[in-house]
Amino acid sequence: MGILVLGDAGVDIVIPYGEAKKKIEDSGGVYIPVAQLKSGGTSANTAYCISKLGQYPTFIAKIGNDGLGKILLDDLSEVEMDLSQMVVSDEFETFRVLNVVDNEERLFFLFGEGGMSKYAATNLEVDEVGDALDKCNILVISGAYLGCTPIQYTILECMRRAEKRGATIILDLNLRCAEYELPKDLIEMAKKYIDTATFITGTLKGEFLRIFKPLSIDEIADNLTNSGKALIVRDGGNDTVLYTVEGIKRIPAFPQEKIVDTIGAGDNFTGGFAVAISLGHSLEEACRWGNATASFSLLSAGGKGSPNMEQLKEILG
Template identity: 25%
Template sequence: MSNIIVVGSISTDFIVGADKRPLVGETIEGKSFTTDFGGKGANQAVACARLGANTTMLGAVGGDEFAERLLQNLQNNNININNVERVTHSPSGSAVITLVKGDNSIIYVPGANAKYSPLDVEIYFKNKKDEKIDLVLVQNETKVETVESLIDLCNLENIPVLLNPAPARTITKDTIEKLTFLTPNETEFKALFPNEILEDVLMQYPKKLIVTLGSKGAVFHDGKTIIKVPSIPVENVMDTTGAGDTFNGAFSVAITSGLQMEESIKFGNLAAAIAIQNEGAQNGMPILDEMKGKIEYEKKWDIK
């Protein structure tokens, strides 16, 4: 069983469904409203845990009524929450999601997530003793100083680290060199590497940079050539909100279970394809038995 540490946001999603997005100054009638568990960190932790990884969450919740629900949800998914900070003077994180024909746009309010500091990361690493860590998974909904401190500590201790740079923000070449994996989507890639050609950047970071392309799959460089890994076709797309988080969690489980990079991406694509057939970021995230029941699951993956 893989041991994965997820460092990131823990939030509540407020989801509004509509036939279109309103113009500036326009009021329209929505079709649905739901609340759900979210935050890219929590989403990726749930994806890892449901696929069998021993998963520990590092992050922060606030002092409001949402905090206990958020923590209980993580526990219900067999995630270790002993190192989640409670910030009593701040609200928990939240996101307002507009969902139109399966595609989403999001306004994210970090709340307590912004209070999770480099010191919190340092304390965890100081106290973790000799615990085996196969991979640390982090995103950009935690403040930049905390993410950079985490990457530096992982680098010093030779712990593999995957950065999912969502939302996109500037990243230095020095930081990229310290990463084991970097997984932007197309939009994030363009923000990270403006005016650069995808193929050229893939060649610059072989076996490290994975660019996810939505319905077109994902692409990476294996050290010899560029490999395109197609997505799994889905006829009935309900909600793409958690697709990227599901992919990153599933990829993390696969790569730490001994699969090669291309196979790990295929595994992530299958998990994401299952997830987007359900509403909500976490609701459709598959368990391992569900993955194994799909015709696209390859027996050679042998993930336990």
């Protein structure tokens, strides 16, 4: 087994507010946007991207034995990946997220009533992961549920087991928290994830600076790269900045003129990055692959808009 993606899977309900706003401005009339149902989840988006790029990842997440779970499995089955160890629960629901998007940005997103504890994704247990950890060379992790129990402990234990085996661990922080103060327990858990990871990708203001406050990004990078890690700092349509013990490199983005939405762009970055690493490319080139896959994903709604290998090569030039 090459790549194992471990984390979450669910459904995005997308309301294209930006599209509706433009139609109202153009016509002066009334337009009610039609909600779109898209299978998603941060880890599911990444696994889908990896598969589209010609690899055969194993994907493990916990979903509900319900209609949304069936939609999700059907969508993931469109591409080549190992879903044999997916966990289907009769006790918990498949999670859904309401996303209101304004073309170039997601205005806000809401989870269902009752919090995250009722959803299958956050209730993944260590014993449900099986033996996949003992076979992977690359483990790809999302930090989207660092504050949710028991999945936060499940993921950490799996990372530590993979680390002992010498696997490369790619962590996408995925906290989405630029607008609020992080709880202390979440910060501590995030640092444990980072300590165990090989390559850490995330945003500057929303993630790295929040977790390591009051340190600057240069101070954060110095501390982490001296222990052999690499930091990949994403910034939307701007350059991605790669920090290693050898120094700093800026990797240009691939701008898009017509953006449908940004849902899953970071997830697709991680997918492209992981594939490049699995094929033996340098960290700098892996960041280029990540930028290219993220850019391509902006052209369609939802988080599963990754390119195939031919399309990726065309973007890379």
